[in-house]
Amino acid sequence: MKVVGVAVLMAVLLAGCLALGQPKYIVLSDIAWAPFEWVSEKGAYLGFDLDVMRAIAILEGFEIELRDTPFDSIIPAIIAGRGDIGASGFTITEERALVINFSEAYWDSNQAVVVRAGSGLDLDMVASPGRLVGAQRGTTGSFWIEDEWVPLGVTLVEYETYPEAILDLLAGRIDGIVQDVDPSKMAVLQYKGQIEIAGVVDTGEQFGFLVAKDDPKELLPRIHRGVATLKDLGVWDLLIEAYFGPSLGAIESAWEKCIDILLVDRDPLRYAQCLTAELRP
Amino acid sequence: MDLSVWTEVAPHVPVLLRGLLVNIQLLLGLISLGLVVGVVTALIEVYAPRPVGIVAGAYTWFFRGVPEIVLLFLFYFGLSQFGVPVSAFFAAVLALGLRSSAYQAQIFRGAFQSIPHGQMMAARALGLGRLRAIVHVVLPQALRLSLAGWSNEFSSVLKDTTLAWGIGVVEIMRQASYIRARNFTLTLPIYVTVALMFLVLTYVGNLAIGLAERKLRVPGLEGQR
Amino acid sequence: MALLRVENLHKRYGHEEVLKGVTLAQDAGETKVVIGPSGTGKSTLLRCINRLTEPDQGRVWLEDTEITSRRTDINRVRAKIGFVFQDFNLFTHLTSLDNVRLGLMKVRGMPRAAATGRAMAELERVGLAAKANAYPAQLSGGQQQRVSIARALAMDPKLILFDEPTSALDPELIGEVLSVMIQLARDGMTMIVVTHEMGFARSVADEIVFMEGGVIVEQGTPDKMFRSPEVPRTGEFLRKISDLYGESR
Numbered sequence: 001m002k003v004v005g006v007a008v009l010m011a012v013l014l015a016g017c018l019a020l021g022q023p024k025y026i027v028l029s030d031i032a033w034a035p036f037e038w039v040s041e042k043g044a045y046l047g048f049d050l051d052v053m054r055a056i057a058i059l060e061g062f063e064i065e066l067r068d069t070p071f072d073s074i075i076p077a078i079i080a081g082r083g084d085i086g087a088s089g090f091t092i093t094e095e096r097a098l099v100i101n102f103s104e105a106y107w108d109s110n111q112a113v114v115v116r117a118g119s120g121l122d123l124d125m126v127a128s129p130g131r132l133v134g135a136q137r138g139t140t141g142s143f144w145i146e147d148e149w150v151p152l153g154v155t156l157v158e159y160e161t162y163p164e165a166i167l168d169l170l171a172g173r174i175d176g177i178v179q180d181v182d183p184s185k186m187a188v189l190q191y192k193g194q195i196e197i198a199g200v201v202d203t204g205e206q207f208g209f210l211v212a213k214d215d216p217k218e219l220l221p222r223i224h225r226g227v228a229t230l231k232d233l234g235v236w237d238l239l240i241e242a243y244f245g246p247s248l249g250a251i252e253s254a255w256e257k258c259i260d261i262l263l264v265d266r267d268p269l270r271y272a273q274c275l276t277a278e279l280r281p
Numbered sequence: 282m283d284l285s286v287w288t289e290v291a292p293h294v295p296v297l298l299r300g301l302l303v304n305i306q307l308l309l310g311l312i313s314l315g316l317v318v319g320v321v322t323a324l325i326e327v328y329a330p331r332p333v334g335i336v337a338g339a340y341t342w343f344f345r346g347v348p349e350i351v352l353l354f355l356f357y358f359g360l361s362q363f364g365v366p367v368s369a370f371f372a373a374v375l376a377l378g379l380r381s382s383a384y385q386a387q388i389f390r391g392a393f394q395s396i397p398h399g400q401m402m403a404a405r406a407l408g409l410g411r412l413r414a415i416v417h418v419v420l421p422q423a424l425r426l427s428l429a430g431w432s433n434e435f436s437s438v439l440k441d442t443t444l445a446w447g448i449g450v451v452e453i454m455r456q457a458s459y460i461r462a463r464n465f466t467l468t469l470p471i472y473v474t475v476a477l478m479f480l481v482l483t484y485v486g487n488l489a490i491g492l493a494e495r496k497l498r499v500p501g502l503e504g505q506r
Numbered sequence: 507m508a509l510l511r512v513e514n515l516h517k518r519y520g521h522e523e524v525l526k527g528v529t530l531a532q533d534a535g536e537t538k539v540v541i542g543p544s545g546t547g548k549s550t551l552l553r554c555i556n557r558l559t560e561p562d563q564g565r566v567w568l569e570d571t572e573i574t575s576r577r578t579d580i581n582r583v584r585a586k587i588g589f590v591f592q593d594f595n596l597f598t599h600l601t602s603l604d605n606v607r608l609g610l611m612k613v614r615g616m617p618r619a620a621a622t623g624r625a626m627a628e629l630e631r632v633g634l635a636a637k638a639n640a641y642p643a644q645l646s647g648g649q650q651q652r653v654s655i656a657r658a659l660a661m662d663p664k665l666i667l668f669d670e671p672t673s674a675l676d677p678e679l680i681g682e683v684l685s686v687m688i689q690l691a692r693d694g695m696t697m698i699v700v701t702h703e704m705g706f707a708r709s710v711a712d713e714i715v716f717m718e719g720g721v722i723v724e725q726g727t728p729d730k731m732f733r734s735p736e737v738p739r740t741g742e743f744l745r746k747i748s749d750l751y752g753e754s755r
Contacts, residue, residue, distance in 0.1 A: 501643025
């Protein structure tokens with residue numbers, strides 16, 4: 001009787017630890033920026049940033065809730081206490097660091113300059129007087145143009161989204177677009193033969209995750225430890241291989257096949273191996 | 282835009298419709314809130330003692346003067362600063378609904394003012410109190426006169442619901458951006474589809490209001506368009 | 507005791523004093539006609555009686571209720587005093603039937619069926635049962651005024667105040683309204699009628715009150731007022747008004 005009672009008690013406690021014992025943090029991301037984060041055709045949230053956050057949560061023993069949030073609202077939301085972690089390809093800048101705290105950089109992001117295929121423009125020709133160059137509002141691309149190219153006589157044209165900028169580029173209304181290298185490569189793949197990369201600007205720019213100022217919930221140490229573990233295990237490189245290169249459709253079907261290994265079995269390594277295995281020809 | 286693009290759009294239509302359903306929910310919530318608060322505000326502006334009327338006037342001035350997106354931010358982020366963590370959906374209904382109430386108050390105020398004073402006098406002479414005279418005599422007439430202006434407001438707030446993404450409500454524009462993020466080439470056709478959906482919804486909504494207008498129409502009380 | 511007593515009523519609009527101390531008494535069943543040049547406070551007097559206009563000074567009693575007292579529930583008093591307006595003021599959004607029924611249901615709390623019966627009876631009385639489902643905009647001015655009389659009658663008023671009930675009507679429509687009013691007077695309804703219709707005054711009034719400049723100049727039976735007024739100004743006015751409007755009706 002007593003033994004059964006203790007066993008029941010322990011079982012209840014264990015279940016309680018699993019369900020309630022883990023703290024839950026809200027992760028904010030603007031989930032429309034493949035391959036870092038996007039929504040699959042079936043409505044699932046996936047992408048490099050999001051899988052990294054999921055894996056870190058498993059390794060560090062906390063729960064996360066992903067919440068799709070407009071990019072411009074993520075920092076205000078974290079300041080207002082409406083979210084705990086920002087994982088949305090945030091470039092580390094001094095201005096942002098004044099109001100929130102960044103993790104150590106997890107990604108080097110240089111800026112590609114995309115032009116119309118066959119336009120014959122190279123980097124120097126795009127960055128010359130009279131050129132109209134587009135960028136997504138509020139991104140490093142637009143800050144780069146503003147700071148480095150506008151003084152050279154370039155006119156900055158800002159867009160709400162990257163695809164809108166591409167439409168204008170195709171229509172001949174602008175001469176080039178400055179955007180992160182990976183999304184740019186993806187766009188070139190999708191608009192095969194219509195646009196090409198004229199060159200890459202080394203901005204020395206890096207991405208970080210972000211948390212509230214002074215990290216009151218002590219999340220940064222856990223994020224850092226989590227990233228380090230992922231790199232040690234080899235998960236990190238496998239995720240890069242899976243997410244940067246294959247078509248989004250292929251990633252989505254591989255992800256669907258493998259995601260339970262991460263979410264149910266809670267095994268990041270086997271998950272990443274599954275993904276890359278699915279995606280290898 | 283070549284035709285094959287549309288066969289690519291077709292599979293995304295259910296997702297867009299799911300987003301549109303959220304816009305419709307936003308619309309119903311905000312326009313009902315706007316209706317109730319709008320009527321009360323208009324009543325206060327027209328019938329309440331001057332100091333109270335001035336407060337109501339300031340209220341409509343504020344909500345008409347501040348851009349929608351700013352209101353959304355104020356309600357979503359602002360309320361949580363005061364320890365009221367409203368959901369994005371609720372904040373959107375509140376912000377857009379109160380904004381709409383300010384515009385609806387204008388419509389109703391004009392209608393109230395256009396009801397001849399004799400109507401109120403006759404109701405009071407029968408022994409109806411002021412509030413009951415308003416409810417039984419002034420309001421039914423004013424609401425009929427307001428329907429035309431109200432259908433404009435309906436079309437306008439329907440479109441405003443697309444701003445709710447600004448604070449993270451996943452509605453049709455957001456669903457569109459999900460699709461766009463996966464497939465840049467569909468950008469234009471997806472937005473054409475969204476536009477069509479809104480056109481249809483506006484048409485159906487105005488049709489319903491038109492039917493209601495015809496059903497409620499009384500000789501001598503035709504509203505002006 | 508008189509049904510209605512008005513004591514020393516004063517009303518001022520800005521600099522202009524419209525009522526300068528009016529006193530009168532009215533018995534049950536009596537028909538009083540108030541005449542006088544425009545702008546002499548006749549309408550204001552009627553509106554002060556049921557406080558649609560607040561008097562500045564003076565008192566009004568309906569039987570032993572002081573209408574002008576702050577403690578009086580004015581809505582209860584108004585329910586007992588019918589008011590017929592110059593421009594009818596029928597509720598635009600309601601049919602004739604609903605116009606008559608509204609007060610019964612919303613003020614007297616009568617159930618719908620009973621209110622309908624009563625309202626139809628009153629419409630019958632003014633000869634408009636056939637127009638029960640017509641909206642005001644579908645009725646002639648004379649018909650509208652008859653519905654508005656039915657609306658007042660339905661409330662079982664102790665007294666009906668008529669404020670120039672035929673002044674807004676085309677001449678050919680005046681007769682139908684007057685004949686309803688004449689019948690009411692003969693049935694013993696207590697009425698105060700502000701009008702220029704001298705024929706009506708002469709044939710129905712128990713008393714004619716001549717007002718000018720915010721005061722009652724003279725009052726008396728039609729016989730006395732038309733034949734041998736004490737104040738010269740009364741005779742002068744009556745001759746002028748009879749020339750203008752005729753009294754053949």
